[in-house]
Structure formats: C-alpha cells, structure tokens
Amino acid sequence: MTGPTRGVVVDVHPTYIEVDLKVKGATELEDMDLSYLVVRSMPCSPSYRAVPSKLSTLELTYIRLHNCVEAAISVKVKKHGLWPGCRGLFTASTASYEDMEILLLAFEGDRLPVDASRRIELSRRVVCVELHQPEGKLVFSAKALHGSDEKNVRRVRKTFTPKRAGKSKENIKIGSCEMEVTVTWSLLPSCKYDYDKSLERA
Template sequence: TLQIFSVKVTGLSGGLKFPLDVYGMVAIRDNLDHNRNIIFHRKRDNCQTLTQEDLSLVLTGPVRAVDLLDPVIFEVELKVKSNIESQDRVLSLLAPPLDSPALIPDSCMFKKCYTSKLSTMELTVGHIFYSLEATISVKVIEGSWLEDSHGQFTASTDSIEDEKVVLLGFGDGKVPLDGDNILLSRSVVSAEYEEHLIVSVNTRQSKKAEDEAVEEHAVFTPLNMGRSYGELNVGFCKMQVTVAWSEALLLRSGMTMEVSL
C-alpha cells in the first residue's frame, strides 16, 4: 500500500509569492475501485494559508488504504484565492501516474515532484510491503484536555521511523473534541504485518520556550483483523488509543511471494 506523508506546494511561478490562500482538491485513485480517495479538500470560503515556513497542505485522508499493486493516479486541482473569485488563479492542475521505485520487498520512502501551471507539487510517500490498514481513534479517559496545549498526534512504522504521518497538528488552535473523543484530521494509515505501528503525541501547554514538551508513545503489533488498545499519558490527561486492523493482504489472498535478485 501507499503511505502518504505530505504534499507540499513549492516552485511558484507566474509572479505568485507566499503567503497564498489555497483551495481545491487533492486525491488518489487506485485499482480497487478507481474512485477518488480524497486527501485534501477545501472550499473557497475555507482556504488554507501557505507560508514560506509551512508549505505542506493539511491532509484529511486517505479514507482507506491506497493499493499500490498497480500504478495509482495523483490528482490535483488547486486554486489561489484572489479578492474577486473571477480573478482566482489555477495553482496546479495535474493527474500523473505514481509508480513506486521499490524493487525488493522492503518498505521504503520516496519523493515525487510534479510541475503544472504555477507551482510544483512535492509528494512524500512510503511503499509499505505486506501491509494492513490501521484505523486509529483517540479518547480521553482520565482528566481533560487543556485548551492552551499545543503540539501534534502522529503515527509511524518500524521501517520508516524517521518519517511520520501527522494525524492531527493543532499548533495554535484548539484540539477538536466530540465529548471525550479527539477528532483526528487523519485516522487511516498503513502498517507492516508482523512489525510495529507507533502512535505518538507531542504537546506543551503553551508556546513559551521555557515550557517543556511532553512526548508519549503507544506501540502496537498489527493483528490480522481485530482491535488493539494502548494509552498515552501526558500528565494532565490520559488517553486511550484504539487501532482497528484490516485483514492481512497475504492471508486474505493466500499468496506467497518469491523475489529473485
């Protein structure tokens, strides 16, 4: 499967300069159903402001794991908001195939750059072998989340431990809550069968330099279907992390794989 780490807007042209108010859609199409699996979607009245310091789109997907057994399509339709809608400019419009460079059955990370219209899109992804889909949820079970806390929730795997999937980056804003449930921006990631998935939280109670950040991890061993549970304790509250696992691809298909080098 394809692990999507980040999508960045770089290489501006046509006189564009940061900051930019960006809206539109970014999606992935794979061979399972050929439908759009949306990873970013914003309407004109809810733009994301991109700056020179932060070029990454805030992703909200995929909503299911992306199959990489066949080439997938990276589909982008982005515009830059102007004072008048008729003057909005097309920032990126493209739909290239995305092929993995991986030749051996080991998970790896790679980057792709695509230039179109007035920008270059930089896509950082992982090729996850022998993978399962993991759906993550987080719930406060003791204490309460402090409104002035800053930081992020992330997920990573053993094989690509230096690159993390941002599940929720709350920065200067409030953490979105539904009762005791923390509403993650992204909840679906891929993990290797018989390896580990690490869910982490990094938070501090304000942006002051003297405030020490608290980082906690919950480590999960993937299951062939079923659910796993872990805890994150950041002092002012304790959270339960639930991971719902899909059926393992190799077990479902009955495949065995041989690789000749």
C-alpha cells in the same frame, strides 16, 4: 494540506497517481484550480520529490510497503485536563520508518479538541502497517509543545503489533490528560490473495 488519507494499493507496475487540487469557493463555480498533474510511482522506497505542475509545485513523499494491513486509529479522552503546552501533535509511523511520521492532528491551545462523545477529531485516522514481524509495528505518538521550540516538548509513544483483524487498545497520559487509543485492524481488500500466498510460504 496532506493526502491521500488512505494507502494506495499497487497491483500493477507502473502505477499512476492523479492529483487534482482546487481552492474551494462559496459555490462550485467559484472553485479555483490549484494543481493538476499525473505522476508515476517508482518501485523504490522511500521516495521524496518536488513535482512541478502548471500552477504550483507539490512535495510528494511516499513509502512502498509490502503485505500491509490498514490501521484505523481513534483516540478517546478518559480524563480531561490541561494540555501541558500551547499546541499539540498526534502522529503515527511504522517501526521500520519511525522518523517518517504521518500527521494525524495538529492543534493550538491548552485543551484537547473533542466532540460530544469525548473523541478527539483527528484530521487523518488511517495508516498502513507491515503485517509481518519483526518490522511490523505501529508507533503512535502524542507531543505537547511550547511555541515553536521543538526542544521544549513532552512526548508519549505507544507501539502496537498489527493483526489481520480485530482491535488493539492502549492507555496514554500526557500531563493531566488521560486518553485511550484504539486501533482497528483490517486487510486491504484487493490484496487478500497476496496475504494468503505470503502466509502459505511463511
């Protein structure tokens, strides 16, 4: 399990993040507590921490980015085919932290998991990207793997330049599977004042 699914907007310092995880039961009364804690984010980037709570230990990883936009990612299959592996990974990252990939989808088998409209059902679809150049780039990656061997992999990457609004589209092909990747760009609402001021200074 990973989360949250969207970026956390930081307007004040320090910022506190509350984590409340439960194991879902058949009814709400049967839910069991897994972890509950409150942590303070620090003004450093990136940060990696193992945070113990009363019931478990969480791995907390975050990056602090400035002047960001949200990128909502969707993937539609244009041509079905055999997936060239027995499992797949779709990830996203920023060009400035390309080695820190955010997992969008992990699946098993040689077929892409699609819905009735031929869209791939991503587990996570929203990431944050720096708006300013040259560091502002979204890197989308699709990997086909054979078993647990990370060396036996076929990979396709596409790079998107962020916008304040609108959409960007790119076609990718891995094996005989052809897909269209669409990124919808939007401002983080509570940061519009910061965007306007930063552009005035640019």
